[in-house]
Amino acid sequence: xxxxxxxxxxxxxxxxxxxxxxxxxxxxxxxxxxxxxxxxxxxxxxxxxxxxxxxxxxxxxxxxxxxxxxxxxxxxxxxxxxxxxxxxxxxxxxxxxxxxxxxxxxxxxxxxxxxxxxxxxxxxxxxxxxxxxxxxxxxxxxxxxxxxxxxxxxxxxxxxxxxxxxxxxxxxxxxxxxxxxxxxxxxxxxxxxxxxxxxxxxxxxxx
Amino acid sequence: xxxxxxxxxxxxxxxxxxxxxxxxxxxxxxxxxxxxxxxxxxxxxxxxxxxxxxxxxxxxxxxxxxxxxxxxxxxxxxxxxxxxxxxxxxxxxxxxxxxxxxxxxxxxxxxxxxxxxxxxxxxxxxxxxxxxxxxxxxxxxxxxxxxxxxxxxxxxxxxxxxxxxxxxxxxxxxxxxxxxxxxxxxxxxxxxxxxxxxxxxxxxxxxxxxxxxxxxxxxxxxxxxxxxxxxxxxxxxxxxxxxxxxxxxxxxxxxxxxxxxxxxxxxxxxxxxx
Amino acid sequence: xxxxxxxxxxxxxxxxxxxxxxxxxxxxxxxxxxxxxxxxxxxxxxxxxxxxxxxxxxxxxxxxxxxxxxxxxxxxxxxxxxxxxxxxxxxxxxxxxxxxxxxxxxxxxxxxxxxxxxxxxxxxxxxxxxxxxxxxxxxxxxxxxxxxxxxxxxxxxxxxxxxxxxxxxxxxxxxxxxxxxxxxxxxxxxxxxxxxxxxxxxxxxxxxxxxxxxxxxxxxxxxxxxxxxxxxxxxxxxxxxxxxxxxxxxxxxxxxxxxxxxxxxxxxxxxxxxx
Numbered sequence: 001x002x003x004x005x006x007x008x009x010x011x012x013x014x015x016x017x018x019x020x021x022x023x024x025x026x027x028x029x030x031x032x033x034x035x036x037x038x039x040x041x042x043x044x045x046x047x048x049x050x051x052x053x054x055x056x057x058x059x060x061x062x063x064x065x066x067x068x069x070x071x072x073x074x075x076x077x078x079x080x081x082x083x084x085x086x087x088x089x090x091x092x093x094x095x096x097x098x099x100x101x102x103x104x105x106x107x108x109x110x111x112x113x114x115x116x117x118x119x120x121x122x123x124x125x126x127x128x129x130x131x132x133x134x135x136x137x138x139x140x141x142x143x144x145x146x147x148x149x150x151x152x153x154x155x156x157x158x159x160x161x162x163x164x165x166x167x168x169x170x171x172x173x174x175x176x177x178x179x180x181x182x183x184x185x186x187x188x189x190x191x192x193x194x195x196x197x198x199x200x201x202x203x204x205x206x207x
Numbered sequence: 208x209x210x211x212x213x214x215x216x217x218x219x220x221x222x223x224x225x226x227x228x229x230x231x232x233x234x235x236x237x238x239x240x241x242x243x244x245x246x247x248x249x250x251x252x253x254x255x256x257x258x259x260x261x262x263x264x265x266x267x268x269x270x271x272x273x274x275x276x277x278x279x280x281x282x283x284x285x286x287x288x289x290x291x292x293x294x295x296x297x298x299x300x301x302x303x304x305x306x307x308x309x310x311x312x313x314x315x316x317x318x319x320x321x322x323x324x325x326x327x328x329x330x331x332x333x334x335x336x337x338x339x340x341x342x343x344x345x346x347x348x349x350x351x352x353x354x355x356x357x358x359x360x361x362x363x364x365x366x367x368x369x370x371x372x373x374x375x376x377x378x379x380x381x382x383x384x385x386x387x388x389x390x391x392x393x394x395x396x397x398x399x400x401x402x403x404x405x406x407x408x409x410x411x412x413x414x415x416x417x418x419x420x421x422x423x424x425x426x427x428x429x430x431x432x433x434x435x436x437x438x439x440x441x442x443x444x445x446x447x448x449x450x451x452x453x454x455x456x457x458x459x460x461x462x463x464x465x466x467x468x469x470x471x472x473x474x475x476x477x478x479x480x481x
Numbered sequence: 482x483x484x485x486x487x488x489x490x491x492x493x494x495x496x497x498x499x500x501x502x503x504x505x506x507x508x509x510x511x512x513x514x515x516x517x518x519x520x521x522x523x524x525x526x527x528x529x530x531x532x533x534x535x536x537x538x539x540x541x542x543x544x545x546x547x548x549x550x551x552x553x554x555x556x557x558x559x560x561x562x563x564x565x566x567x568x569x570x571x572x573x574x575x576x577x578x579x580x581x582x583x584x585x586x587x588x589x590x591x592x593x594x595x596x597x598x599x600x601x602x603x604x605x606x607x608x609x610x611x612x613x614x615x616x617x618x619x620x621x622x623x624x625x626x627x628x629x630x631x632x633x634x635x636x637x638x639x640x641x642x643x644x645x646x647x648x649x650x651x652x653x654x655x656x657x658x659x660x661x662x663x664x665x666x667x668x669x670x671x672x673x674x675x676x677x678x679x680x681x682x683x684x685x686x687x688x689x690x691x692x693x694x695x696x697x698x699x700x701x702x703x704x705x706x707x708x709x710x711x712x713x714x715x716x717x718x719x720x721x722x723x724x725x726x727x728x729x730x731x732x733x734x735x736x737x738x739x740x741x742x743x744x745x746x747x748x749x750x751x752x753x754x755x756x
Contacts, residue, residue: 022234024220036610039293043326050325050355057351068373092578092629100575104359105543111361112544115387116733118394120497121490124740125397126418128748138745142738148685148708150511151731161514168689173696176410176689179426181456183408186427187295188237189449192244193434194298198442201302201433202292202330227674290660361544386659387544387686398490411686 007197014195054079140167243451247444258450260443263435265404268422269303272378272402273310281377282317282352283307286367286392288383288407289323289360292330295430296408300383301334302433307380308338312347319370320353323363328355364388371395381405381420382429385412393419406432485747493740500736501729508728518695519712522680522702526556526652531564533651534642538667539571539580541658545684546579549656551710551723552682556654557584559717561591566638567599568650570623572611572661577604577628596627596636603628608661612670615645647677652701656682663691663700672699682709 013035020031058072066072085096129135146152147164193199225231251257276283285307287300304320311318320335322328332353339348356366368391370376379396381389382405389405389412396403397419405416406424416423424432427449434442529535537556541549560567569584571577581601588599595601602623605611614622619642620633633639642649653671657663663681671677678701683691685706694700704713707730710723 018234018237022226022230022237023224024226025224027226033610033613036607036613040607040610043291046325046329049329050358053328053355057354060351097578105546107365108359108361108542108544109546111365111391112387115390116501117494117497118390120493120733120737120740122390122394122397122415122418123737124488124493124744127741127744129745130748138741142741145734146738148706149731149734150513150708150711150727151735153514154511154731158514161516165516169692169696172689173692177693179410179413180690180693182453183410183426183430185240185449185452185456186299186408186430188240188452189244189445190295190299190430190433192241193442193445194295196244196248198248198439198445199298199302199433201305201334202298203333229669229673411690 003200003203006203007200011195011197014191051079140171143167144172239455240448240452243448244445247448248441251440251444257440257444258447260431260435260446263424263428263432265406265422265424265428266432266435268402268404269307269310269380272380272404272421273307273314273316275402276377277314277316279377281375282319283311283378283380284367284370284376284401285318285320286379286381286383286385287320287322287327287331288381288385289363289388290327290384291324292326294384296384297324297327299430299433301330302436303380303382303429304331305334305338306436308335309342312339312342312344315344315347317349318352319374319376321363321367321370322353322355323358323360325355325358328353360386360388364391367392368395371399371401375399377401379403379405381407381416382424382432383407384409385416390415390419482747482750485743486751487747488740488743496736497733500732504728504732505725508725511728511731513711513715513724513727515712515716516705516709518703518705519709519716522682522704522709523559523713523716525678525680525702526559526654527563529563529565529651532566534566534568534638534649535560536645536650536653537567537569537580538653538655538657539569539576540573540662540666541656541684542573542575543579545658547722547726548684548707548710549658549682550580550583551707551721552704552713553580553656554583554587554721555710555713555717555719555723556682556704557587558591558719561587561593561598562717565651568602568638568642569600570602570615571604572608572666573658574604574606577601581628597638600633600636600638601628602633609666609670612645612661612666616671616675617644619644645671645677646675650677652678652680654680654682657687657691658684659687662687663694668694668699680704 016026016031016035019026020029020035021027026032055076058076060066061069061072062076082096082099085093085099089096123141127134127138127141129138143160144164144167146155147160147167152160152164190199194202220226221228221231225234247257273283285304287297287304288294290297292298308318310316318335320331322331332350335353336345336348339345357363367388371379379392379401381392381403385392385407386409389407393403393405393415403420404422404424405420406429407413407416408426408429410426413423413425417425431446431449434446537553539553557567567584569577569580584599584601585595588595593599602619605623607614611622620639623633625633627633627636645653653667655663655667657667663679663683667679672679679699680702681691681694681700682704683706685708688703688705691700691703692705695703704710707723707726711727714721714724
């Protein structure tokens with residue numbers, strides 16, 4: 001029963017999704033809205049589990065004075081502090097907004113900005129003309145990179161921008177679509193396996 | 208009956224039952240695909256031969272990655288991406304997670320599994336616990352190594368980078384739906400000399416995985432992986448159906464291209480001029 | 482020569498930092514060539530009849546602010562300049578709050594009044610569910626209030642805008658950085674059943690994916706990444722952050738090219754030796 005009940009729920013939900021997505025009546029009855037609402041509500045409830053997990057791990061780290069336990073303390077203060085602040089004045093409140101704009105935003109942007117550095121080191125390491133294919137990839141990458149940046153036109157006339165656009169619109173778009181189609185078919189096959197109860201890994205244990 | 212239900216501002220049903228033009232083609236495609244899957248499952252169940260599925264090179268890499276971590280006495284890190292459990296990529300990732308967890312249990316190697324979504328956290332814990340149980344090592348399972356870090360994309364990313372710094376895994380496995388954090392994880396892994404296996408069906412991130420991982424599972428390979436690992440003919444049948452569908456789509460593209468070519472005005476004149 | 486293949490990454494990081502920081506302080510002002518995508522997007526918005534109501538879907542948060550906020554501001558400038566009306570909303574938490582002060586400033590610049598010429602409906606939870614409800618009844622989807630909790634019935638603009646459909650809107654401009662966004666929400670919920678024209682402004686990473694929808698005719702035009710944003714700023718005549726970011730982008734691309742060349746020189750030199 002431990003696996004059968006979730007499998008039945010999954011199959012019924014899948015059928016409801018097909019009914020809600022494709023058929024007029026399902027759409028009129030708002031089947032998808034209902035399913036989405038259930039998902040959102042269960043998601044909100046699951047948030048509690050996340051908070052409990054974080055609390056257990058970090059309270060244990062503090063209690064056992066594990067290495068870097070101070071960070072665990074900071075995490076707990078930030079998590080519960082911001083939650084309490086949000087409950088008192090909502091997330092749009094002056095202090096909550098200040099923390100969001102002046103702490104979270106710069107932190108988030110900083111981590112995102114790391115990509116600029118990592119792209120540089122990854123490109124330097126990866127683009128080596130080891131084979132013919134790798135050479136084609138390398139030359140194409142340079143043309144596109146310079147072609148979409150203003151400096152390409154300055155150094156090599158507008159032709160490099162046109163060449164980059166051609167590569168993006170035809171060579172790359174075609175390949176991209178091949179991956180998209182193949183990926184979508186794979187996703188459909190997985191969805192069918194889940195609906196039919198063949199794919200059971202997410203219920204715990206082997207297939 | 209539909210007329211009675213039809214509100215003034217609601218579009219009328221297409222062909223009497225469908226709710227929009229686009230859903231007709233999608234429904235037909237879904238039914239056709241389901242029929243192919245059903246046929247191949249039926250063949251496999253009745254013991255008839257189904258076409259063979261090619262070996263995915265990335266899959267052997269799991270043994271190599273976990274083997275290396277075992278030799279070095281360091282942990283393995285596993286990320287299922289940042290999507291919720293409702294994503295098919297995430298579900299496909301769980302099939303691989305079960306396999307990886309079993310190998311870790313077998314080799315007695317610590318597995319650190321991180322989550323950016325609360326819904327994946329609970330499922331991942333269950334998958335890993337069950338894998339340890341099936342490997343006969345329930346005692347080795349440590350619930351504290353299955354972690355929910357943050358549902359904020361870059362909060363999760365910095366959490367993982369922190370784990371890389373502090374706990375120094377020897378192997379990093381990232382399979383699932385990834386976005387901008389993909390390169391952050393992989394490049395940090397390269398810098399720490401980790402052996403890395405990565406896969407996603409998010410096309411924009413594939414170049415980063417291919418450039419930085421030791422082994423990459425490309426697009427639909429992550430979906431085929433769990434079927435391949437199960438070695439069950441019924442599961443493999445669905446992968447074959449996927450290939451058949453691909454051939455049909457390919458044929459449709461060719462037919463569409465030819466038709467659109469002949470539909471172009473004065474195509475013959477254009478050729479004769481040349 | 483082998484050293485060229487193994488430059489310490491910390492040096493690379495330092496040079497990238499110096500380039501970006503240095504050029505931001507002392508811009509070179511490289512010429513910006515207008516690409517066909519940005520031009521098409523600009524022309525489409527210019528072609529809207531005056532007084533059109535346009536939906537601005539803010540489907541990003543602060544991590545994509547660098548690329549997408551300049552687009553939002555350039556588009557808002559263009560719309561207010563053309564006397565069009567704006568309805569701001571979105572499925573990404575904090576997205577609409579992020580753009581609020583900037584749009585407020587632009588509205589003031591053009592003498593536009595909140596609640597009459599534009600409104601911010603705020604972020605609403607539920608992702609696709611919210612968008613779907615918005616196509617049926619905006620008032621219900623937003624629980625009857627704007628982003629500050631004021632009743633929608635008190636705003637004149639909402640008297641003529643009831644739902645996200647072609648009956649009330651001439652265009653929906655989606656600024657998207659991922660999911661939920663254009664492919665998974667706006668195309669299946671807004672374009673396919675209702676055929677409300679969509680225009681997409683997206684991050685460079687998603688340009689290739691979203692271009693498929695442009696070529697398939699499901700979106701009318703797109704503003705591609707930070708380069709597209711800079712071109713749009715130039716077209717509208719409001720130079721801002723995107724134009725300023727083009728010099729570092731160019732020099733960064735040039736530096737990466739140089740590194741790739743150096744790495745390959747090292748590779749070929751050492752390969753020759755080993756042979």
